[in-house]
Amino acid sequence: xxxxxxxxxxxxxxxxxxxxxxxxxxxxxxxxxxxxxxxxxxxxxxxxxxxxxxxxxxxxxxxxxxxxxxxxxxxxxxxxxxxxxxxxxxxxxxxxxxxxxxxxxxxxxxxxxxxxxxxxxxxxxxxxxxxxxxxxxxxxxxxxxxxxxxxxxxxxxxxxxxxxxxxxxxxxx
Numbered sequence: 001x002x003x004x005x006x007x008x009x010x011x012x013x014x015x016x017x018x019x020x021x022x023x024x025x026x027x028x029x030x031x032x033x034x035x036x037x038x039x040x041x042x043x044x045x046x047x048x049x050x051x052x053x054x055x056x057x058x059x060x061x062x063x064x065x066x067x068x069x070x071x072x073x074x075x076x077x078x079x080x081x082x083x084x085x086x087x088x089x090x091x092x093x094x095x096x097x098x099x100x101x102x103x104x105x106x107x108x109x110x111x112x113x114x115x116x117x118x119x120x121x122x123x124x125x126x127x128x129x130x131x132x133x134x135x136x137x138x139x140x141x142x143x144x145x146x147x148x149x150x151x152x153x154x155x156x157x158x159x160x161x162x163x164x165x166x167x168x169x170x171x172x173x
Contacts, residue, residue, distance in 0.1 A: 036082050036083035036084060036085070037079045037080065037082065037083070037084045037085070038084075038085045038087055039074055039075055039076055039079065039084060039085070039086050039087070039170075040074070040075035040087050040089070041072060041073070041074055041075075041086050041087065041088040041089065041099060041154070042072070042073040042074075042088075042089055042091045043072055043088060043089065043090045043091060043092065043097035043098075043099060043135065043156060043166070044070065044071055044072075044073060044091040044092065045069060045070040045071075045091075045092045045095050045097070045164075045166075046069045046070070047092075047093065047094070048094050048095060050069045051069070052069050052070070052160050052161075052163075052164045053067050053068060053069050053163065053164045053165055054160070054163050054164070055163060056068055056163055056164060056165035057111070057113065057162050057163040057165075057167070058111065058153060058155070058162075058167050059107060059108055059109075059110070061108070065165060067165070068164060068165025068166075069164045069165065070095075070097075070156065070161050070164040070165055070166040071165055071166055071167075071168070072099065072154050072155070072156065072166060072167060072168040073168070074154075074168060074170065077168070077169070077170055077171060078170075078171040078172075078173060079147075079170075079171075079172055079173070080172070080173055081147060081148055081149050081172050081173065082146065082147070083144065083145075083146050084144070084145055084146075084147050084172070085142055085143070085144045086099065086101070086132070086142065086143045086144075086145070086154075087140065087142050088132045088135060088140060088141050088142070088143065089138075089139075089140045090135040090136060090137050090138060090139050090140075091138075092137045092138075093137055093138075094137055095137060095158075096134050096135065096136055096137070096158060097134075097135055097156050097158060097161065097166070098131060098132055098133050098134050098135060098156050098157060098158055099131060099132045099135075099143070099154055099155075099156060100122070100128060100130075100131040100154070100155055100156070100157055101128070101129050101130055101131070101143070101145065101152055101153070101154050101170070102125055102127045102128045102129060102152065102153050102155075103127040103129060103150060103151075103152055104127075104150070104151040104152060104153050104169070105127065105150075107151065107169075111125065112124035112125065113162075113163075117159060118159040118160045118163070119157050119158070119159050119160075119161075119162060120155070120157050120162055122157065129145055129147075129152075130143050130145055131143065134158070147172045148172065149172050149173055150171075150172055151169060151170070151171055151172075152169070152170040152171075152172065153167055153168070153169055153170070154167065154168050154170055155167035155168075
């Protein structure tokens with residue numbers, strides 16, 4: 001008798017099973033649910049008609065950062081340690097950008113900059129953790145990393161972009 005009542009009650013919920021399954025799938029597919037913390041990243045510039053700055057690379061001490069012609073804007077600049085998804089949008093109308101993330105162990109350290117290529121020599125950077133490569137204008141991409149507490153630098157290494165101010169510091173607590 002108990003078995004028959006239990007089966008009858010379960011069958012009464014049968015019409016609602018597709019709706020419940022859909023709700024579970026939507027919840028699991030949501031980036032913020034799947035990735036721990038989501039950081040929205042905007043890779044921006046003032047347009048190709050704007051002359052690029054050439055002396056605004058990291059570190060910024062003593063530099064007038066109000067003159068940047070390109071940049072990286074974050075929805076949050078500090079998060080808890082763990083799995084983090086960077087959802088990058090190239091906000092430019094006409095310029096390709098990328099986003100590279102590296103661990104900062106020394107906030108005053110100069111990066112290995114190759115003047116002839118107008119970019120950082122990535123082969124000489126020991127702490128690059130990942131990147132969103134060459135993102136066309138208006139396009140998006142994501143990078144998921146498991147980050148420990150510390151300071152990180154996000155930067156664009158398309159020639160000339162780093163020294164135009166296209167970098168930002170990110171903190172993981």
